[in-house]
Amino acid sequence: MTGCAQVTAERLRSVLDAVATMSSDLSIDGLLERILRQAGDLVDAESGFLDALDRRLGSFAAYGIDGVVDDQHPGRQLLVDLLEQDPTAFIGVPIRIQDYLFGNLYLIGKRSGGGFTQEDEEIVLALASAAGVVIENARLYEEGERQRRWLEAAAEITTTLLSPISRTSALLLVADRARDVAIADFVALLMPGDDETLVVEAVSGLPAEGILGGSVDARHSIAGDAARLRETIVVPDTALEPRYEAHKTPSWPDLGSFMVLPLRSGDDTGALLVGWLKGSDTLRWELDPMVPQRFADQAALVLQVARAQEDQARLAVFEDRDRIGRDLHDLVIQRLFGIGLMLDNTTKLIPSQTAADRLSSAIDDIDETIMDIRRTIFALSPGTGTSDLRAELEQVLRHSAKLLGFTPELRLIGPVDSVVPDEVREHLMAVVGEALSNVVRHAQASKVGVVLEVGQDIALVVSDDGNGLSDGQAGNGLRNIRVRAALLRGRCEVSSEPGSGTTITWTVPRSAS
Numbered sequence: 081m082t083g084c085a086q087v088t089a090e091r092l093r094s095v096l097d098a099v100a101t102m103s104s105d106l107s108i109d110g111l112l113e114r115i116l117r118q119a120g121d122l123v124d125a126e127s128g129f130l131d132a133l134d135r136r137l138g139s140f141a142a143y144g145i146d147g148v149v150d151d152q153h154p155g156r157q158l159l160v161d162l163l164e165q166d167p168t169a170f171i172g173v174p175i176r177i178q179d180y181l182f183g184n185l186y187l188i189g190k191r192s193g194g195g196f197t198q199e200d201e202e203i204v205l206a207l208a209s210a211a212g213v214v215i216e217n218a219r220l221y222e223e224g225e226r227q228r229r230w231l232e233a234a235a236e237i238t239t240t241l242l243s244p245i246s247r248t249s250a251l252l253l254v255a256d257r258a259r260d261v262a263i264a265d266f267v268a269l270l271m272p273g274d275d276e277t278l279v280v281e282a283v284s285g286l287p288a289e290g291i292l293g294g295s296v297d298a299r300h301s302i303a304g305d306a307a308r309l310r311e312t313i314v315v316p317d318t319a320l321e322p323r324y325e326a327h328k329t330p331s332w333p334d335l336g337s338f339m340v341l342p343l344r345s346g347d348d349t350g351a352l353l354v355g356w357l358k359g360s361d362t363l364r365w366e367l368d369p370m371v372p373q374r375f376a377d378q379a380a381l382v383l384q385v386a387r388a389q390e391d392q393a394r395l396a397v398f399e400d401r402d403r404i405g406r407d408l409h410d411l412v413i414q415r416l417f418g419i420g421l422m423l424d425n426t427t428k429l430i431p432s433q434t435a436a437d438r439l440s441s442a443i444d445d446i447d448e449t450i451m452d453i454r455r456t457i458f459a460l461s462p463g464t465g466t467s468d469l470r471a472e473l474e475q476v477l478r479h480s481a482k483l484l485g486f487t488p489e490l491r492l493i494g495p496v497d498s499v500v501p502d503e504v505r506e507h508l509m510a511v512v513g514e515a516l517s518n519v520v521r522h523a524q525a526s527k528v529g530v531v532l533e534v535g536q537d538i539a540l541v542v543s544d545d546g547n548g549l550s551d552g553q554a555g556n557g558l559r560n561i562r563v564r565a566a567l568l569r570g571r572c573e574v575s576s577e578p579g580s581g582t583t584i585t586w587t588v589p590r591s592a593s
Contacts, residue, residue, distance in 0.1 A: 111218055112141035115175075115211045119185055120144075122207060123171065123200040126189035130175075133183045144188075171196050173208045177216045185211070226261075230371045233257040234378040248501070250386035251282035254379040258354055259284045262372065265357040266333050270296065270303050271343075271350040273495040278303055278351060281498065290331030293499050293534070293590060303351040306340040310349055312369040314339045318358075334358055339369050345380030352376045394502075408453050416453075420446040451521075469497050472509055477530065480516040484528065488516065494534035504538055504588055507564040515542040515584050518557045523547055523582065537570075538590055543583040549576040561586060 116130045120143065127144025171187045185208050190196055237253055251269050259267040266285040273279035277295040298304035302323050306313045316337050318324045324335075338355030354372065423443050427436045473490055481487040500508065512530065519525055523546025531541040558574060561584065565572040570588030 111215065113143075115207075115214070116141045116143060116185065119204050119207050119211075120187055122203055123187060123196060124191045125171075125187035125196075126191050128185070128187040131184050131186070133181060169195055171201050171204050173201070173205045175208045175212050175215070177212045182212060182215060227371045229261045230375045233261045234375045237379060237382045240382070246502075247383065247386045248281075250383055252284070254352070254383065255282040255284035258352060258372070258375065258379075261375075262354050264354045266335065266338075266353075266355045268353045268355075269343075269350065270307070270353065271498060272298070272307075273498050277495070278307060279495045279498050286333055293495065293536075294331065295495060303340050303353055306342045307349040307351045310342045310344050312339065312341055312373050314369055339372070341369060341373050341376035343376055343380035343383065345377075345384045350380070350383075352379065413450055413453055416446050416450050420450075469500055469505060469508075472505075473512060473530070473532070476509065476512055476516065480520060480528075483520045484525070486526070486528075488528035488530055491529070491531045492533075493531070496532060496534050499534050499590060500538060501590070504568060504590070507568060507588075508532075508538070508540060508586075511540060511561050511564055511586050512542065514557045514561055515586075519544050519546065519582075522549075525581065534590070536590070537587050540586040541583065542586075543581065545581040548578045548580050548582055549574070558584075 112130050112132065116128055119125070120128050125144075127142075129142035129145060169189055171185075173185050175182045175185055185204065187196070187204060190200075237250070237257060240250065240253060251271075255267045255269045258264070264285065267283070268280050268291065269282035270278040271281045273295055276298045278298050278301070279295045280292055283292050296303055298307065300323075302313055302315065302321070305311075305323075315321045315324060318335050318337065333355070334357060335355040336358035338353055341352040341354065343350040343352060420443050423439055423446070427439045427443075430436045430439065470492060473492075477488045477490055516528070516530075519528055519542075523544045525544035525546030528542070528544045531539075531543075533539045533541075558572075562572040565586055565588060568588040570586070572587075573585045574582065575585075576582035
């Protein structure tokens with residue numbers, strides 16, 4: 081074998097070794113740098129860069145170039161200068177994936193001096209052809225890994241249904257898993273609320289304060305369009321999307337790109353928003369929603385089942401409360417009522433007025449106990465076959481109307497049904513019942529108003545135009561209301577003047593514990 085043929089054979093073996101080295105690692109991270117280095121070593125190039133037209137795997141890679149790399153045109157000015165001085169001082173070849181141009185590979189300056197030869201160009205061209213295959217294989221491998229992670233996440237949230245889980249926990253699990261798999265900066269889960277709105281019920285990646293519980297217009301927003309049309313919407317650049325800038329809230333993170341995946345299950349459609357902050361590298365993930373949308377569809381089913389489980393558990397609690405209420409009414413109250421009648425008849429047989437007065441006082445205490453038990457029964461009642469907070473409040477007000485002679489006015493502000501946690505709801509209903517009971521017993525009011533507002537906090541205001549509180553009149557009822565506020569890290573304020581009515585303001589945080 082002649083010396084020239086031996087050199088050619090060695091260079092061909094070097095090309096094969098370079099291709100084998102590139103193919104040994106299917107990881108996309110650093111792939112462009114590996115291809116560039118292999119090409120530069122084969123032809124002994126001083127420097128070079130790879131300019132990717134398809135930015136899914138990165139924008140460009142470079143070595144040996146200082147101070148001339150530009151974000152928009154890396155090394156272009158250097159090439160212009162070299163072409164003017166010595167056209168043989170560089171090699172430029174395309175990298176193709178079948179008929180698709182992925183980018184261009186440039187090598188600059190030969191370390192051994194002189195210009196690049198025709199043989200050098202052919203070697204780099206052969207390596208670039210192999211690089212196209214390696215890039216496509218790496219992209220397919222990465223896509224397969226991405227799909228596997230989404231499928232595992234969908235399987236994980238489905239498996240959680242094997243054990244009881246609250247709807248709130250299910251919502252947060254879906255948001256967390258979506259953020260982990262997509263390597264996103266921010267994920268929000270929006271569910272249908274009142275008055276044509278979508279309410280943020282779960283947040284992952286950023287502090288939830290100011291975002292959780294916020295609402296967006298379901299008719300004039302990107303998330304609303306995705307939910308209403310039941311179609312995925314991808315926004316690669318929020319700067320070019322006027323709907324995003326016009327409708328985002330002040331507390332919303334400054335996203336550079338995002339996709340909205342509709343939660344398609346039943347008639348009510350929510351939305352899963354997966355976003356990346358400005359400056360984050362999201363292009364490599366292609367913002368391809370096909371596999372994430374399958375996850376969202378599975379998540380919608382999981383949330384529906386979780387809600388059904390929660391409703392079933394709540395129904396079991398209501399049935400148990402109903403049984404307790406019946407037992408209190410049919411057994412305890414009837415016995416106390418019988419004892420009271422017996423004692424009332426006994427007072428007529430007692431000659432001592434002092435003893436009769438004491439007995440009458442005991443009868444009054446029994447009557448008061450019966451009223452307390454009845455209030456407890458009404459507090460146990462959730463409303464007929466419903467877990468709707470609005471319906472529960474209306475049921476309590478209808479009962480109070482029988483005792484007041486008129487129906488108190490009810491006003492609800494904000495996402496009452498979808499945001500108030502179960503723990504707060506239980507205390508809230510007890511406070512409403514206690515406040516209305518106080519009005520019935522003491523106020524002699526002609527007008528009563530109940531306002532429940534859900535915003536940053538949960539605020540309940542019960543006001544009347546009755547007698548007001550006299551000194552020392554605040555009893556166990558108001559003490560119980562204050563205790564319930566303290567248990568939820570809230571506060572209770574009572575404003576009243578004799579003859580001017582009373583206003584009770586009961587406020588607790590939404591994340592009460």
